[in-house]
Amino acid sequence: xxEILLNISQLIIQNKLQLEHGKIEEAQLESELIIMxxxxxxxxxxxxxxxxxxxxxxxxxxxxxxxxxxxxIPLAYILNYKYxxxxxxxxxxxxxxxxxxTEILVEICSNLIxxxxxxxxxxxxGIGSGAITGSLANLFPSKKIEYIATDINVNSLxxxxxxxxxxxxxxNLNLVHNDLLKGIKGNYKFIISNPPYLSIEEMKNxxxxxxxxxxxxxxxxxxxxxxxxxxxxxxxxxxxxxxNLILEINPTSTQYLIKIMKRLFQSYFKYVIKDYNNxxxxxxxxxxxxxxxxxxxxxxPN
Ligand SMILES: C[S@@+](CC[C@H](N)C(=O)[O-])C[C@H]1O[C@@H](n2cnc3c(N)ncnc32)[C@H](O)[C@@H]1O
Numbered sequence: 001x002x003e004i005l006l007n008i009s010q011l012i013i014q015n016k017l018q019l020e021h022g023k024i025e026e027a028q029l030e031s032e033l034i035i036m037x038x039x040x041x042x043x044x045x046x047x048x049x050x051x052x053x054x055x056x057x058x059x060x061x062x063x064x065x066x067x068x069x070x071x072x073i074p075l076a077y078i079l080n081y082k083y084x085x086x087x088x089x090x091x092x093x094x095x096x097x098x099x100x101x102t103e104i105l106v107e108i109c110s111n112l113i114x115x116x117x118x119x120x121x122x123x124x125x126g127i128g129s130g131a132i133t134g135s136l137a138n139l140f141p142s143k144k145i146e147y148i149a150t151d152i153n154v155n156s157l158x159x160x161x162x163x164x165x166x167x168x169x170x171x172n173l174n175l176v177h178n179d180l181l182k183g184i185k186g187n188y189k190f191i192i193s194n195p196p197y198l199s200i201e202e203m204k205n206x207x208x209x210x211x212x213x214x215x216x217x218x219x220x221x222x223x224x225x226x227x228x229x230x231x232x233x234x235x236x237x238x239x240x241x242x243x244n245l246i247l248e249i250n251p252t253s254t255q256y257l258i259k260i261m262k263r264l265f266q267s268y269f270k271y272v273i274k275d276y277n278n279x280x281x282x283x284x285x286x287x288x289x290x291x292x293x294x295x296x297x298x299x300x301p302n
Pocket of ligand 1 (some may be wrong): 197
């Protein structure tokens with residue numbers, strides 16, 4: 001029999017103190033996530049059972065996770081998953097850890113999809129772990145949607161495929177290994193992307209955890225906006241047609257990208273939408289006026 005050493009509430013405090021000492025942000029949250037992982041509990045079970053005993057073996061696993069975390073390895077790479085928009089996504093160092101603000105992109109897209117009939121295509125550029133497309137596949141299992149997605153990183157395509165099919169195994173999914181829109185043809189109801197958008201200067205100052213993430217998922221060029229700009233230019237110059245384009249952007253690139261979208265997509269409606277921190281984070285370019293579907297967002301028409 002394993003010897004009983006600590007209970008849940010004691011271990012939460014112990015972990016939190018160690019993580020705070022290691023200058024880990026959100027030490028309380030991460031402490032809880034680690035214990036939830038080890039004991040296979042959800043948050044309410046964790047909070048309802050503060051006196052539940054932790055075995056010696058569980059403490060050993062806990063301590064080895066804390067040790068890795070203190071080396072600043074992101075928790076999502078240690079546990080090999082991250083929850084994003086109600087689903088669990090496998091994550092390792094081949095893919096960007098899905099970010100909370102990107103859930104807004106899913107929400108914007110889903111608000112527009114709700115008002116569409118079936119039988120259309122969605123293209124995602126730079127699928128990573130599959131968080132965005134997987135969340136949409138989860139939200140709209142009964143709509144006939146064909147999902148096409150690209151990534152320059154071949155490892156991410158396999159991870160995205162596994163993640164999306166684990167959420168909804170009948171997803172109509174077509175993954176392509178390529179550079180942005182090269183070789184892509186056709187007509188899409190939605191094109192969505194969260195491209196890399198950090199500048200060279202920002203890359204020099206990234207926090208320790210980001211150094212574990214794939215560089216091609218973060219670095220968007222010298223100024224940071226180059227990949228976004230290339231997507232806009234390639235779309236304007238190619239035969240690819242779209243009704244709605246939603247791009248996640250670096251707030252610092254807003255004015256630059258507004259100028260480009262105004263020049264390239266004169267006849268379209270254009271919106272800039274803010275994130276939870278009131279920062280410009282998304283651009284939406286659309287053939288129809290859609291402000292009635294954007295009420296819950298903090299947005300500005302352009
Ligand atoms: C910021 S990550 C986003 C990943 C995922 N969509 C998400 O939101 O969590 C950017 C993704 O774009 C991919 N990428 C970078 N440059 C690319 C390119 N030129 N063509 C296609 N994909 C690219 C990266 O490999 C990475 O998976």
